[in-house]
Amino acid sequence: MIRPAFAHLLQPSDMLMWSQGAAEPIDLIREALGALPDLGGLAVFLAGSYARLVGPDADPRLRIHGLGAVGSNRDLCAAGRMQVHPVNLSQLPDLLIRGAIPVSVVLMQLGPGGGSGVASPGAVQSFSRYALPRARLAVAEVNAAAPRTLTRHPPDLSRFDHLLYCDRPLIEVPQATPGVIDHSIATHAAELIRDGDTLQIGIGTVPSAILTALSSHRHLGLHSGVIGDAVLPLIRDGVIDNSRKSRDTGLTVTGGLAGSAALYRFADGNRDLLVEPVHYTHSLVTLAGLENLVAVNSAIEVDLTGQVGSEIAGTRYLGTIGGQVDFVRGAMAAEGGRSLICLPSRTPKGRARIVPKLSSSVVTVPRAEADFVVTEWGSAALRGLSVRGRARGMVAIAHPEDRENLERAAAELPG
Template sequence: MKRMDDIESLDFAALLRAGDTVLWGQVCAEPALLTQRLMEQRHRIGQFQVFVGFRTANTLQPEHADTVHMLALNAGGTNRALAKAGVLDMVPMHISQVEAAIRTGLLPCDVVLVQVSPPDALGRYSLGLTGDYMRAAVERARVVIAEVNVQVPWVPCDTPLTEADIDFSMYVDHPLPQVPAATASSLDAQIANWAAPYIDDGATIQFGIGGVPDALMLQLRDRKRLGVHSGMLSDGFVDLVECGAITNEHKPFDRGVSVTGTLMGTQRLYQLCHQNPAVRLAPLSYTHDPVRLAQLPNLVSINSALEIDLTGQVNAEALGSHTLGGVGGQADFVRGAALSPGGRSIIALGSITPKGASRIVAQLSGPVTTARSDVDLVITEHGVAELRGHSLRQRIRAMIAIADPSQREALERAAYPLTKESGA
């Protein structure tokens, strides 16, 4: 490993080849000083592409598309501006498939930029804020450049990096992104009220991103012996740990340990996870594997959507031509919860948009992210639609019942051809 003195000594043009694909950590794990330097030097490199997940940093801008082809798993966060500008090339892929795609070369990975913690006494660098697909990327890449940030927590992870994994390193002292838990709106709280009864003492939970999961965590402080196996953790996790609700004592494996792929929070979360043996960062092949999820009794997954049709098809990706999200891990956890003994999966969303349009629709305006055959519970502020094992006619009636009252008559009219086709 060659240690660089400062960011000014890093010459990407000497390390990258035209046509290379550069990959880096998603959410709060982006090595922002490295990616900023990369964009500053892009014209000296020539045409290349980057592969990114959900992002919170602003280092990629639409004007960078003059030399950079941008591949992405998700159009959320700061990727949304890139999608709106039409420069984001989406890769529709279940998150559980990403590691294998990198290892086999289906998703190219030539240069990896990774943010890590300083090494421990054994010389191991923690991936800090994300396990995800970074280990697979490091093993596949021709060049690995590490931003060793003294502010990154040393979080236990399945396979920490060593000097042998890193070609170039640079020590920095740079503030980490802070993503506070969403302030729960009255709407979020109403939805959470309907969802909370489905989470019993001893359940294992997966939380998605958004106001509803954060509001729901506020309502679980009286639970006991909860477990966590999730793609990401937010500050709401800290509250549940501190009040004693999370112990992980009933999980058949990882007993006593909360397992996650990504940390997406503030300094509270980072401090809790620092050198904490009760938390572990794991790769996607572990966090999102439906076979492993099926072995967790009473697994409850909580995710959201942009819209859901009357038969239960879920769209979490785009509204018309506007890409707003991604496939993510929703389908992985929905399917895993369905296979879990006593497991339930929840798709939670408000019944209408801020502009008054129904989010319960007769026909989706975008792609099907999660098939209706996998969907279990759909929850809005108006109640719960239990879809698993129910006929199309029963589903349509249940979905109309949880739609906004102002939209139900129109949905009933739109549903008539559907019920006729289903033999109702």
């Protein structure tokens, strides 16, 4: 049931921001959007979204900003409705605190705490927490159905003008089934991961396949921006035990959960799991202190010199910067750390993804921070190589039918 607690307080000049991913406060969002006809205008800033409450057919008076094509936000980008802010997640706290992204209304979902007047982060440590000092209105719902998660940075309930309670099942994020190519990529990626390494790995078919391929590894650690169901078998079987982490020893650390009810049940009251805010999970100081950190990320395209494009294909916004650059830099700074960019060599329609030049010209990860690139054909170790050496490595992991064209392009590269 929608409980009108704040809609009458909204103003046309407001920019709203709410908890992302599985922690979207659905009732609060619906109430806010329902006030739009009377207000005549409103702005929102979206992080990852799966609830599909703001779609391409949203009221044209709704001004939509966000971080890119995360979840159902891809439809907004495809329709040209989202004004994309290209920022690293590690930069987001400062941008919100300073008001560079001028959020004035915060809506958050929290989880139950250990007692009266206490709450937990629930499924996600919301980015919107950093907008609270400047927000003129803050509303939180404590969802009894959310997991009671542990953190060193608990929410401060005194920050909220309105505090509501609900019992609504969390948004479940479907976990796609890996295909043959995903598993081939995973085989090569797993060869680059050693016992005792700490992983940063997200959700999707390639990450799921890689986690499956690690079933024979031992004493792995986990520190990620988000985790899904694919980590559960490895934790259950003791493959991920965090025993060799140089920071947060014995603990899995994540910024959020995105999966099924089974994942949320696993997190509920789990003392071996911390759900921490982005200023900790994505901090270079934090990441550089994780010895043998292996950052596993994907890309839309990678060029012959190792430049990574993870946002745009041609003119279509398909991805986001997110935490990719943060984790790549953190892994490269960590003692024994490695960065793996994993992708199929071609799209399902047969378009090359190892390319002479990025089709959009938008570089997400610069070539100076290239390390390993992995496709179904193998891996290319690029760190420290010359331009020509990198090109040879990239041609070797491209689709065989694309290699001749790439070799011609490589011969023309400066340097």
